[in-house]
Amino acid sequence: MTVRLSHRFAVLALAALIATTTPGLATAAPPVPDPAQLPAGATPAPPEATEMRVLCAELPDAPDGPQIPRAQRILDFASVWPITRGAGQVVAVIDTGVHPHPRLPAPRPGGDYVSTGDGTEDCDAHGTLVAGLIAARPTPGSGFAGGAPDVGIIAIRQSSGHFSDRSRSDDDAARNASGYGDVRTLAAAVRQAVDLGATVVNISEVACRTVAEGLVDGPLGAAVQYATDVHDAVVVAAAGNTDTCREGNPRSADPADPGADPWDSVVTLASPAWYDEYVLTVGAVEDDGTPAGYSLPGPWVDVAAPGSGLVSLNPGTDGLADLIPGPQGGRPVSGTSFAAPLVAATVALVRSRYPQLSAREVMTRIESTAHSPAEGWNPQVGHGVVDPLAAVTAPLPAGRAEPMPAVAVAEPTPPPVPDHRPRTIALISAAAVIAAAALVLVLTAPARRLARSRT
Incomplete structure (x- = not known):
């Protein structure tokens, strides 16, 4: 039994190494990560020698124009760009x-787990389409652009339908052309992504198995x-598609028991979505906002976004x-x-x-x-369709408000030194007049006395 990726054709290979049968397992439960199983930091490379079995894909150009x-x-990313x-x-x-x-911003090579490249080769077109929905720049005359055109991109190739384990025979490849x-x-x-500094990690892949089969994905x-606890990165993962993940999970709560634990009714597990x-x-x-019939439901679904008939970059x-x-x-x-990627x-x-x-605060805000x-929540769309403008402009929770920027205040202007010169001049002048008057009185006093004596 293989563990399958949710996108297009790819099926996770080497199932014996990643999943085991768990007899008698009847119900699912939220998985608890074991930090001891964290992969060692190492130079990216495929664990086995690989080879290309199918030529790289070529796609016709889609019409481009102002539409x-x-x-x-629907998401109206352009309304957020002024902010x-x-x-x-x-x-x-x-x-x-x-x-x-x-x-697209020049993708930073992040490594290759499929062949000997550096992550900036894409034989399948899938990764380039995903990156374009995130970061394609607006271009005059074209209505298409990614949702966040100023971000940087780290490119990591970790799967491909065009490569396989070199040790597998052609017969094996024919029976399981899984890439x-x-x-x-x-x-x-x-x-590797978070060690290189990623603040957001997009995983458009899902490994699926039934609860009865079990899913071992500790690493x-x-x-x-x-990624979340040590590097404070937000990991965004696809829920999975029912064309490659087995159906069976309820699409709504049981009306007879609306308070039941949704994990008790899980049939198909999806990783890393279920973390x-x-x-x-x-x-x-x-x-129109209705859940897509191909979208795998589950108690781990958090939000939703448009997923049908999209346009992106041609690799x-x-x-x-x-x-x-x-x-x-x-x-x-x-x-x-x-x-x-939206x-x-x-x-x-x-x-x-x-x-x-923090990463968790951002997830809660979304x-x-x-x-x-x-x-309020359902297993098909989680808390609902994302709203980029509301996510960016809604008030922050108490205690997490952005500090107001400090405003420089000029030092108070010292009061001008009073100019006492007019007063001083007036006082001196008055004193001079008084002194002169007194001097006149003193000098004329004998004459006045003489005049009085003659009369």
């Missing part, structure tokens, strides 16, 4: 690699805990793409894989505007400002 794509219109465009934030895209593109990448490489990639749990305390898990909605040209390669040719860019962009905007908030369902 804003639906997802960007913040994500400057100062670094988003790690852990995916199939990120190919450089004229409309390469598993939760071991995903755990190592998460640690990945330790890695997301390390709910350490991961912001994203479901998908249609354009093979300077243009855009609205298709992604698949076994039967190109298909529309849809899935929780592409809802997640939330990662929102997280980057919030972190840029409020750098004093949840509390989302457009909540009538019941």
Whole structure:
């Protein structure tokens, strides 16, 4: 039994190393990470020798013009840009690699767990599409742009449908054309991302197994805990798609028992999504806000974003793409894989505007400002569809308000030294007059006496 990635075709290989059967397991419970299982920091490389089995994908350019794509219109990122465009934030895209593109900030090489590259090669197009939804720059004449166009991007290739373990035979590849990448490489990639300074980590991949089969992913749990608690990074993860993850999880609360623990009714587990305390898990909605039928529900779903019919960057040209390669040719860019980067962009905007908030405070803010369902939370969309403008502008919680900037106050101007010269001159003049008058009186006194004596 394999553990499958949620995007397009990719299935996690080497299942024996990452999952075991757990007989008699009837109910799920929130997983508790074990820090002792954290992968060691090491130079990125595939654990086994790999080789390319399928040529890199090529996609046709999508029409480009002034019309804003639906997802960007719904979330209205442009309304936030006068306040913040994500400057100062670094988003790690852990995916199939990120190919450089004229409309994308030069991706910083983060490493390659698939082959011998540095993370800036993308044979599958998936990672470049994800990165474009986060960070594509606006261009005159084009309505498309990523949600946070001023962020930096770290590119890490940790999976690909075009590579496989070299030791596998062609027959094995035919039976399980799953590509390469598993939760071991995903755990190592998460640690690598935050060690390189990522403030936001986007994971558009999900490993799925049923509760009865069990899911052993201790290193990945330790890695997301390390990202959140040690590096204060926000980890955003896709909830998973029902075309590659087995269905069965309830899509709403049991009306007969609305207070029941939703974990008791879980059928399909999804990782790293189910590490709910350490991961912001994203479901998908249609354009009208209704839950997408392909979005895997679960008690770990936190928020949702548009996930159908998206447009992003074409890794093979300077243009855009609205298709992604698949076994039967190109298909529309849809899935929780592409809802997640829209939330990662929102997280980057919030972190840029409020750098004093911790990772968990940012996650809570994203949840509390989302457009909540009538019941307040449900396993399909969590707390609701994200609202970038509300997330950036809503009042901060008490005690976390941004300190007012200090205003320089000029020193008081000392009072002018009083000018006593006029008074002094007046007094001197008066004294001189009085003295002169007295002198006149003294000098004329004998004459006055003589005159009086003669009369």
